[in-house]
Amino acid sequence: MTITPKAPRKLTMKQRYSALTRDLEWDPSYVSDEEMFPLTSFEGITIHDWSKWEDPFRLTVDAYTKYQAEKDKRLYAVLDGFAQSQGHLSLTDASYLNAMKLFLQGVSPLEYQAHRNFAMLARHLNGPGPRFASLCQSLDEIRHAQTEIHTLSNYNKYYAGFHSYLHMHDRVWYLSVPKSFFDDALSAGPFEFLIAIGFSFEYLLTNLLFVPFMSGASFNGDLPTMTFGFSAQSDESRHMTLGLEAIKFLLEQDEKNVPLVQHWINKWFWRGYRVTALVAQMLDYMLPRKVMSWKEAFELYFEQQMLGGLFQDLAYYGITPPLHVDKAMQEKEYLSHQAYWILYQFSHAAAFTTSVPSDEHMDWLTEQYPDTFPIYRTLWEKEKKNIAAGGRHFIRGLPQLCQVCQIPMGFTEADEPFIQAQRESIFEGERYNFCSDGCQYIFDHEPVKYRQAWLPVHQIYQGNCGAADLPGVLDWYHMKPGDGGEYLGSLDNQNWKKWHDMADETGGN
Amino acid sequence: MTVSAEDRPVGVDIQENEQNRPVIEAIEADNPKATVRYLPGMVRIQSPGELVINRETVEERLGREWETHEFQLAIISYFGHIKEWDDDQIRIAWDRP
Numbered sequence: 109m110t111i112t113p114k115a116p117r118k119l120t121m122k123q124r125y126s127a128l129t130r131d132l133e134w135d136p137s138y139v140s141d142e143e144m145f146p147l148t149s150f151e152g153i154t155i156h157d158w159s160k161w162e163d164p165f166r167l168t169v170d171a172y173t174k175y176q177a178e179k180d181k182r183l184y185a186v187l188d189g190f191a192q193s194q195g196h197l198s199l200t201d202a203s204y205l206n207a208m209k210l211f212l213q214g215v216s217p218l219e220y221q222a223h224r225n226f227a228m229l230a231r232h233l234n235g236p237g238p239r240f241a242s243l244c245q246s247l248d249e250i251r252h253a254q255t256e257i258h259t260l261s262n263y264n265k266y267y268a269g270f271h272s273y274l275h276m277h278d279r280v281w282y283l284s285v286p287k288s289f290f291d292d293a294l295s296a297g298p299f300e301f302l303i304a305i306g307f308s309f310e311y312l313l314t315n316l317l318f319v320p321f322m323s324g325a326s327f328n329g330d331l332p333t334m335t336f337g338f339s340a341q342s343d344e345s346r347h348m349t350l351g352l353e354a355i356k357f358l359l360e361q362d363e364k365n366v367p368l369v370q371h372w373i374n375k376w377f378w379r380g381y382r383v384t385a386l387v388a389q390m391l392d393y394m395l396p397r398k399v400m401s402w403k404e405a406f407e408l409y410f411e412q413q414m415l416g417g418l419f420q421d422l423a424y425y426g427i428t429p430p431l432h433v434d435k436a437m438q439e440k441e442y443l444s445h446q447a448y449w450i451l452y453q454f455s456h457a458a459a460f461t462t463s464v465p466s467d468e469h470m471d472w473l474t475e476q477y478p479d480t481f482p483i484y485r486t487l488w489e490k491e492k493k494n495i496a497a498g499g500r501h502f503i504r505g506l507p508q509l510c511q512v513c514q515i516p517m518g519f520t521e522a523d524e525p526f527i528q529a530q531r532e533s534i535f536e537g538e539r540y541n542f543c544s545d546g547c548q549y550i551f552d553h554e555p556v557k558y559r560q561a562w563l564p565v566h567q568i569y570q571g572n573c574g575a576a577d578l579p580g581v582l583d584w585y586h587m588k589p590g591d592g593g594e595y596l597g598s599l600d601n602q603n604w605k606k607w608h609d610m611a612d613e614t615g616g617n
Numbered sequence: 618m619t620v621s622a623e624d625r626p627v628g629v630d631i632q633e634n635e636q637n638r639p640v641i642e643a644i645e646a647d648n649p650k651a652t653v654r655y656l657p658g659m660v661r662i663q664s665p666g667e668l669v670i671n672r673e674t675v676e677e678r679l680g681r682e683w684e685t686h687e688f689q690l691a692i693i694s695y696f697g698h699i700k701e702w703d704d705d706q707i708r709i710a711w712d713r714p
Binding site for chain 2: 120121122164165166171174175178179182314315318319322323324325326327334338341342344345346348349352356399400412413414416417418420421423424
């Protein structure tokens with residue numbers, strides 16, 4: 109096939125980027141640089157030349173808007189088709205949506221927070237390159253928040269647990285895990301934020317967070333989620349690049365930046381990794397049709413790509429893999445089992461449901477985790493006996509939370525599956541508890557910050573959560589009957605059966 | 618254990634759909650050492666050391682003009698470092714030996 113020769117372009121991509129993005133910069137004449145950019149000096153980072161910042165995407169406003177509009181057009185075509193054809197009935201099972209409830213309650217509000225902070229960076233970074241990249245990312249993030257909410261609102265018409273995600277995000281115990289993570293980054297300086305979110309979250313961990321959700325959606329008949337996910341992920345490659353350029357830029361600008369950056373990598377790897385405990389249990393337990401195990405995802409996306417690839421590049425600057433990465437590698441064998449076991453026992457106070465894995469599901473888990481799952485299987489077999497005797501297990505008390513990651517303290521020592529890991533530090537006469545060495549390390553560097561943590565359990569005991577009893581707190585959370593508890597027999601489960609029986613009787617539709 | 622930049626794999630994840638099939642074919646054609654793995658909804662292409670996407674090869678397969686910016690509609694994620702992204706080529710490689 110022949111293609112008609114292109115009319116010569118007036119400017120190449122490089123020239124356009126330089127003219128439309130970089131050349132719009134000017135030097136202030138009636139205020140000093142410090143007055144114009146007051147936020148980029150207090151963290152101790154030294155920058156000599158902002159023009160050295162690279163942006164390989166060479167984006168300009170016209171190219172950005174053109175392709176973003178096309179992405180939205182493709183997404184909305186899928187959303188309409190799915191809604192018009194009652195696509196929700198072709199999901200593998202209503203229980204699949206527990207993963208999406210967790211996503212809407214836990215992750216979508218973070219996109220909005222990212223939008224806000226990148227808008228601030230778009231104003232406050234000194235160089236035009238990173239300012240423009242931040243502006244694009246800020247717009248991307250609000251697009252993600254909006255398309256996710258729009259996509260999942262279709263399920264809100266038919267299923268429990270989707271209705272009050274924003275309200276819940278600010279109040280509910282398990283949602284304080286992602287919320288506190290992001291608040292932690294928002295309350296740091298601009299450079300730490302770039303390493304926390306731009307680098308650690310968007311580059312190191314993004315594939316672990318998003319790709320499993322999206323491939324899981326694809327495998328479980330959830331076309332709209334897969335589409336918004338991949339549409340959002342296509343922006344992610346720019347975000348990864350921003351994070352990677354940020355770290356290389358800081359390291360190249362001044363040697364004095366290296367120890368600061370190393371500490372932020374140590375801190376934010378662990379902080380972000382703890383949030384992925386929610387993803388781990390989602391992959392291994394919440395998807396009716398499995399994509400890959402957490403262990404496999406961790407090996408593929410983290411060990412091979414990041415440790416095997418990226419960190420060899422960063423070694424050139426004297427950067428080493430994050431502290432405590434060895435603990436994360438040990439934990440891959442049991443993280444999901446322990447995280448789901450916690451959620452299972454507390455789901456009466458959650459806006460998603462849980463259930464004992466089926467025998468087939470447990471066989472799959474045994475295949476994936478031959479060394480560790482047999483131990484957890486004995487717990488589930490015991491729980492099946494409880495249920496047969498009429499006593500499905502819910503914990504009625506309130507758990508102790510880790511002061512840093514805010515996950516209930518249910519993780520164990522690596523080689524002792526029944527010994528709970530507990531670390532403690534004393535600061536100004538008060539004792540603080542942690543789930544891991546990683547969380548303790550973070551606290552010990554900034555105790556004044558972390559002692560202010562809004563811990564949901566403490567807040568309940570202090571009387572700040574509407575009531576002193578469970579129904580009162582659930583009411584304050586805006587949880588409704590049917591939102592949480594056991595999946596079998598739940599509102600979603602009953603409706604699902606009813607709709608599918610109906611479809612059988614009428615021959616479909 | 619250090620693996621040289623020539624051997625350390627780089628790669629991209631691409632949405633699997635009709636529009637992207639010619640792009641995937643073009644990448645396979647231009648990167649003989651690339652391996653392709655199909656996951657639900659997406660395709661992962663990885664190659665030791667370097668991966669290139671050439672505008673001309675994509676246009677031949679697509680039968681129309683294609684700007685390298687358009688690759689943003691296809692890509693889900695990547696690993697490696699974007700060394701070059703200009704009018705004619707996108708090149709992903711690690712930065713340091």
